[in-house]
Amino acid sequence: MKCVMSEALHEEDWNEIKKVVENQEKAEDCKLDQQTITVDKFESQGIKGKLIEIEEITNRAEKKFQLSKKLKGMKDEMKEFKLTTVSYKGDTYVLKAYDEVNAKLDDQMVQTQAMLGSSNCVLKLKIDTRSWETKLTLMQDIIIEINRCQKQWMYLEPIFSSEDIGKTLGHELTEFQYVDKLWRNTMD
Numbered sequence: 001m002k003c004v005m006s007e008a009l010h011e012e013d014w015n016e017i018k019k020v021v022e023n024q025e026k027a028e029d030c031k032l033d034q035q036t037i038t039v040d041k042f043e044s045q046g047i048k049g050k051l052i053e054i055e056e057i058t059n060r061a062e063k064k065f066q067l068s069k070k071l072k073g074m075k076d077e078m079k080e081f082k083l084t085t086v087s088y089k090g091d092t093y094v095l096k097a098y099d100e101v102n103a104k105l106d107d108q109m110v111q112t113q114a115m116l117g118s119s120n121c122v123l124k125l126k127i128d129t130r131s132w133e134t135k136l137t138l139m140q141d142i143i144i145e146i147n148r149c150q151k152q153w154m155y156l157e158p159i160f161s162s163e164d165i166g167k168t169l170g171h172e173l174t175e176f177q178y179v180d181k182l183w184r185n186t187m188d
Contacts, residue, residue, distance in 0.1 A: 007065070
């Protein structure tokens with residue numbers, strides 16, 4: 001009876017149990033319900049003879065449940081993770097510890113891909129895990145672009161701060177000033 005009372009069993013798992021118990025194509029026709037299962041129903045539905053198959057379903061559900069908890073923990077961990085910025089020349093900010101951010105995202109990506117490689121990552125869990133992988137990839141791409149832009153901006157900023165450059169590269173100075181303003185607003 002314990003195997004059908006697991007908190008890890010979701011509707012998809014319960015439908016599998018119904019199919020095993022009823023031994024028919026339409027699990028929806030089965031009268032068993034996880035919320036109302038009793039010892040009498042356990043006996044009358046012939047569940048006792050199907051325990052090995054039900055335990056296998058429950059074991060898979062438990063593994064999916066553990067993966068689901070791990071995914072939730074990873075998401076919670078990233079909610080707490082903050083990008084660190086430091087003051088740059090006292091009038092704007094730049095991203096600090098790029099390697100730390102990248103390492104955190106890489107770690108999350110490896111864990112996510114390992115989950116996706118598990119035979120227990122199926123159905124809704126697989127969809128949720130793929131969605132998380134997509135978000136991690138997007139975050140990684142954004143951080144890479146911020147870092148690339150920051151490096152170029154930090155290289156060009158002292159050059160275009162020079163008064164002599166403004167005289168010789170007027171058009172380029174105007175373009176840089178636009179980017180400079182955009183960078184400063186974004187980083188504030």
